[in-house]
Amino acid sequence: MTPMENAINQIKSGNTVVMPTGTIWGILCRADRDDAVEKLLAQKHRAPGKGRLLMNVADMGQIEKIAVVGDLARHLIEKYMPGGLTLVLPMRVGAVLSQHVVIRDTVAVRIPEGEIIGELLRGAGLPLVSTSANITDDPPVENADAARATFPDAFVFDTGEPLIGEPSTLAEVVDGKVEILRQGGVVIDELTIKN
Numbered sequence: 001m002t003p004m005e006n007a008i009n010q011i012k013s014g015n016t017v018v019m020p021t022g023t024i025w026g027i028l029c030r031a032d033r034d035d036a037v038e039k040l041l042a043q044k045h046r047a048p049g050k051g052r053l054l055m056n057v058a059d060m061g062q063i064e065k066i067a068v069v070g071d072l073a074r075h076l077i078e079k080y081m082p083g084g085l086t087l088v089l090p091m092r093v094g095a096v097l098s099q100h101v102v103i104r105d106t107v108a109v110r111i112p113e114g115e116i117i118g119e120l121l122r123g124a125g126l127p128l129v130s131t132s133a134n135i136t137d138d139p140p141v142e143n144a145d146a147a148r149a150t151f152p153d154a155f156v157f158d159t160g161e162p163l164i165g166e167p168s169t170l171a172e173v174v175d176g177k178v179e180i181l182r183q184g185g186v187v188i189d190e191l192t193i194k195n
Helices: 003-012 034-044 060-066 071-080 115-124 144-150 190-194
Strands: 017-020 025-030 054-056 085-090 106-110 128-132 169-174 177-182
Touching: 003 017, 003 025, 003 115, 017 115, 025 034, 034 128, 060 106, 071 085, 071 169, 115 128
Parallel strands: 054 106, 085 169
Antiparallel strands: 017 025, 025 128, 054 128, 085 106, 169 177
8 A cells, every 4th residue: 555545544534644735744634524633633632622723625626515615715716726825715505524624604725735735635535624733832843753753643644745834824705805814925915816
C-alpha cells in the first residue's frame, strides 16, 4: 500500500492524518463524522467549540455540496483558490457534516494548493477538517519527526512538499462585502474584489 492509499484509508476509517497542507503542517480528519472530529480535537488537546474548524475541499463541486455559494463568494473562490484563502459560507441545507464544523449555520472552506493534498482530498471524496498540527497553544510542528512525536496516534504523511508557512486568510461575505476574520497571506481589498 502506498503512503497515499494509507492516508486515504486512515481518513475514510475516521482516523487522523498529519501532513503538509500547502501553508503549514496540518492534522486532518473527515468532516462528516463527530467521532472523527472529536478524535482530532482530543489529539490536539483542544476543547470542542474553541474557535472555528476549517475544512479543506478538493474543488468547487465539493464546496457546493456543503455550502451556498453566492456571486461574490464564487468570484473570490475562482480568484484565490486553490490557495491561501478560507471562506466562511452559509451551510447548504441537508449537508452531512459534524456538528463541530458548523457555527451559526456557516462553514469555513478552502481549496488548498499542492498536488499531494489535492490527491488526498479527491481520493477521500469528502471535505476534511484541517487545522494546524500542534497541541493547543503550542506552535505547529515543522517536520515529520516532530509530527510523529506530537501525534503518535495519527498517520504521518511526509509528502516533502514545500510550505508557505503562513496560515490562510479567513474571510466571510456579509451583505455583499468581504469581512476579514483573520489576515493571512492573501490580501483582499476593494480593487482585488472588482478585478
